[in-house]
Amino acid sequence: MPKLVIDDKEIEVLEGMTVLQAAAEAGVEIPVFCYHPKLSIAGNCRMCLVEVKNTPKPVASCAMPVCEGMVVHTNSAMVEKARKGVLEFLLINHPLDCPICDQGGECDLQDITMAYGRSSSRFDLNKRAVPDKEFGPLIETAMNRCIQCTRCVRFSSEIVGIPELGAMGRGEDMEIGTYVQKTITSELSGNLIDICPVGALTSKPYSFKGRSWELSHTPSIDVFDAVGSAIRVDTRGREVMRILPRQNDEVNETWISDKTRFAYDGLKYQRLDQPYARGEDGLLHPVGWKEAFSLIADRLQHVPGNHIATLAGDMVDAEAMVALKDLMTSLGSPHIDCRQEGSSVGVGPRCSYLFNTTIAGIEQADFCLLIDTNPRWEAPLINARIRKNYLFNNLPVASIGPVYPLGYPVKDLGNDPQILEKILKGKHPICSALKAARKPMLILGQGGLKRPDGDVILRLTQEIADKYGFVQKAWNGFNVLQTAASRVAGLDLGFVPGPKGYGTQKILEAAKKKKIEVVYLLAADEIDVNSLESTFVIYQGHHGDRGATVADVILPGCAYTEKEGTYVNTEGRVQRTLKATPPPGEAKEDWKIIKALSDKLGLSLPYVTPKEIQARLVEVNPLFDEVDRIQPSSWKPFGREGNVNPAPFEFAIQNFYMTDSISRHSRTMAKCVQQILGQEKVHA
C-alpha cells in the first residue's frame, strides 16, 4: 500500500487508486467536472490539476495513479494559477446566463468558479453558439452551456449500455448530440440531468418551475418498482416539485429510473380528495367520512365473512396491509390476496419470492440466466447492475422468453418454457456453461409466475438451481424479480388466502357468480374490474383509476409521498418512506382509515399510534424490525410438481412508462409513451 503526502498530510491508500481518490480520503477537496466516481476516467476537463513534486507541469489528479513517496500539493501557487486558467478557458464559451439557467444554485461550474476562478472576465469577443438538441420529452437541452466533459456520453455507453450520445466534430466545434436528432430511449435517461455538471442538460418537466434553494428535501423510498430506490422528494409548499436519487450503493447506486424521477406529476391529477358514495342514480357523489363508513357498516351487517374479499395493490405500504388483514380476520374472511396479477406463488418459504442474490450481489455472479424477464422494464436498476457486471467481468447472460435489447449481449435460448425441462435433464447446450459457472444466478420474472402453471415453473427453476449449484453456502443465485413495491411486504405479512380462501382469480370469478358480495380494494387497480360490476366494492386509494370506476364507496388514501410507510423491496430489504407533503383534501393515511372503519364496525383494531402499528408489523413478522437490512432466508423446497404448458412466455410489463395509478395519470409519462415507447420492439 503506497504512502504519499497530500498537502502535508501523510496518507496510506490502496494500490491503484488515483491521486484524486487519495485526496478525497485525506479530506482534501479537488474540483472536478469530467470525473464521476461511477464512470470511466476521461481526464479532459483539466479542472483537477495538482502539483506533484518533481514533475515539471501540473498533473490531472483524476487520471494519475498514486505511487510510493509522492508529494502532492493542491493549494500551491501553480495549482491556483492552473485552476484559474482552466476556468477562464471553460468560461470563454460558457454563457453567463446563470439567472435564467435551471442549474443555477446547484451548478458545479458556478460553485467552482466562485471558489477557484478569476473574479472578472478578460474575454470580450463573441461566444460560440451551438444549436440545441431534441432529446425527447424528459431532457431539456441548452447546448451553449455544454463544457464537453463527456459525462453524458460515458453514462449512455457505460451505465446504460445503449450508446445514443456522442461527441460530434472536433476542437472548438465539438458538440454533444445523438445520431441525427434521435430521441434518447433509455429508461435511465433522467440521470443525465444529474451527472451534467452545468445547465446543458436539465429536466424538461421541471424547467423554469423552481429554484433549488426554495425546495424542502425529504429522504424517501421509491415505489414504482420493487427495487426500492433511495430518493429525495423535493417539495415547495404542498407540491412535489421533483424527485432526485439518493446514493445507496446496496440498491440504486446513484441512479434512478425515469418513471421514478418523472412520474410525480401524476400525483396532481385525478386524485381522490374526499370520500364518495354511489347514489341511486348510479353516479358517485361526495360524502363525508361518517356517511361513507355508515354505508359500509350497513352493507357489511348482513354479509357473512366468507362472502367478503379483499385485494391489495402494488404500491400499498405494509401498515395498511397488516391493518386490513387484521380487519378481514375479525370479519371472518379468508379471501385476501396481495397478488393482484393472479400469481399463485409466494406462499412458500421466503426464498421462493425474493431476489436472494441481492442487487449488489449481482456483481459477483459469473453466469446469469434470465427466465421470462425484461429487467430493463421491470427493474431498470437491476438491469444496470447486470450491465455493470458485464462491463467489468464480461458476464455471460442467457435468456428464455421474449427478447428485448438490454444493453448487453444476451444469448437467446428461445421462447419455450419446456427448455427449462431440457436444462433440468441436462439435454440443452447451455448446460455445460451452467455446470462450469462458479457463482451462477437466475432471474425469474413475474410474467412466467402469473401463468396458471407458475408454481410448476417455480419448482422447475428450483430444481435447476439445485442441480447446477446456484445455491451454495454463501451464495444464493435463485432470484424472483418482483415488479410491485408492496408485494414482498404483503407476502411477508401473509396477505394471501387463508384456509379455504380464494386467490385473486377465484375472488373475481366468485364475484361474477355473486358468491362474493363485498370486495375491499386497497388501491388494487391492475385487475379485471368488469368482474366486480355486480359486487359492492369499497375502493381505498389515492387515484380515481380503474378500481374507483366500479366502486360503491371510495375512501381517499395517501400516495407514497404523503405518508410514513414501510416497504420491503424485492431483495427483502425493509425500508421506510417519509411524509413529504400532506395528502390532498380529506384524504387520510391508509392504515388509519382501516383503523377508523374497524371502530365503526365495532371490531376495534388494537393500535392507535404509528409506533403501535409498527409493533404490530414486527409481531406478525419479526423481520420488520430490521430496517435497511436483509435477513438471510433458508432454502426449502417450494412450487408444485407438474407439466409445463408449452405456450410461449410473455413479459410481465408491456408498457414501462405506465404501470400503476400514478404513472397512468402522469402527463410526462404520457409523452414518453408517445415519443419513446415502441422505438425498439419486443421479439416474442
Place this chain on the structure above:
Amino acid sequence: MTAFKFSKENEERVKEILTHYPPDRKASAILPLFELAQRQCGGWLPKEALEAITEMLEVSLIRGYEVATFYTMFNLKPMGKYHLQICGTTPCMLRGSEDLKGVCQRHLGIENKETTKDGLFTLTEVECIGACTNAPVVQINDDYFEDLDEKSFLKILEDLKADRPVKPGSAIGRQGSAPERRRANAKGK
C-alpha cells in the same frame, strides 16, 4: 437512397481489409471502410453507408458518426465530381492562394464549402496540406497541383470541365521541390 452495398469489387477489398485486424477488434477497420465507401459513393459518405458499415463492424451508430464527423476527410454531404481543396495557410496565402479562391468565385461562382450547379466542383479552403515549398497548392481529389497562379489554375479548371486530361504536380515544370530557378549562390551566380 436505398440501402448501401459495397460493389462486388469493393467487397473483395473489404474482406482483405478485415484481415488486417483481429476478428474481435474489427471495429478498427472503420476508417479504411469509410474511405472505401466514400470513394464508391463519389466522394461523400451517405447516411446509409455509415449505417451499413457500423452494422458490419458491430459498432454503435453514434460511435461511427463521431468518427465520420471528427475526420475532415469524410464528407457527409454530396460533393462535386472534383473536390478543390485550396490551401489557405500562411505560405500558400503569401504566394497567392487568395487569387485562386478568386478564380473559383469568378469562374465557377462558388464560395467556400459550395458546389457548382453542374455538380462538377466543390470548393473547400483547408489548412496546410504540407507542400509549402511549391505554394500555392490545390488538392483536386487525390492529386496535388502546385506552383499555381490564376492562369494555370483556370486552365486546369477549364480542362476538367471539358473532360480533358490534366497533369498533376508543378504547373511551372519544376521537378519535385527542386529550386525554382537554376542553382545559384547568394550573389545570384
